[in-house]
Amino acid sequence: MQKQLTLSQIRFSLFDSGSVGQQQDNNYKTIDSIACWSVICFLLGIGDRHNNNILFDPVTQTIHNIDFEAIFYHAKDLPIPxxxxxxxxxxxxxxxxxxxFESRFKQTSQNLLRIIQQNSHMFLTSFTAVSTMLSKNKTDIVMKIFENICxxxxxxxxxSINRSIDEIRLGQMFPPWAPLE
Known part of the structure; x- marks a missing residue:
């Protein structure tokens, strides 16, 4: 099992990798992956995001989300939502x-949101297939996601980004999701 890296080890790996150009490239890869996962989690209602559900790949310098039990806004239905x-x-x-959130993160997020909207017909096809396997409650949520995309x-x-950094809102969350992570 691979050892979990600390924040300082991750920052060190981003900025101790050769030339300034390589360091910037590594930083961009990390920021792009954070932006992409933020958009995906937002669109699909993936909740329960905390540091134990987020992995950093030191080889590719990218962030990856794991544990998708709280998809389709399920985290809003938890005892402490x-x-x-x-x-x-x-x-x-x-x-x-x-x-x-300015510059690279914002640019990547906006580009991905635009691409998703331009290809919304592909999402409708996928969501239609998925919704046939879900309960009525979840089917409504899947259709809501598609409507949001359009x-x-x-x-x-x-x-949602601004709400996610609101310390008062974060302070109301269940301790494992606390803002000090």
């Missing part, structure tokens, strides 16, 4: 660097 649509821990925010999701996404 998620308080945010997107969960960006201080650990993840730190990996974004000093620009945080609407102005970019504005909704940025509202």
């Amino acid at each position: 998620d308080a945010c649509d997107i969960r960006l821990t201080p650990f993840i925010i730190h990996l974004l660097g000093p620009a945080r 609407s102005n999701i970019e504005e909704q996404y940025w509202v």
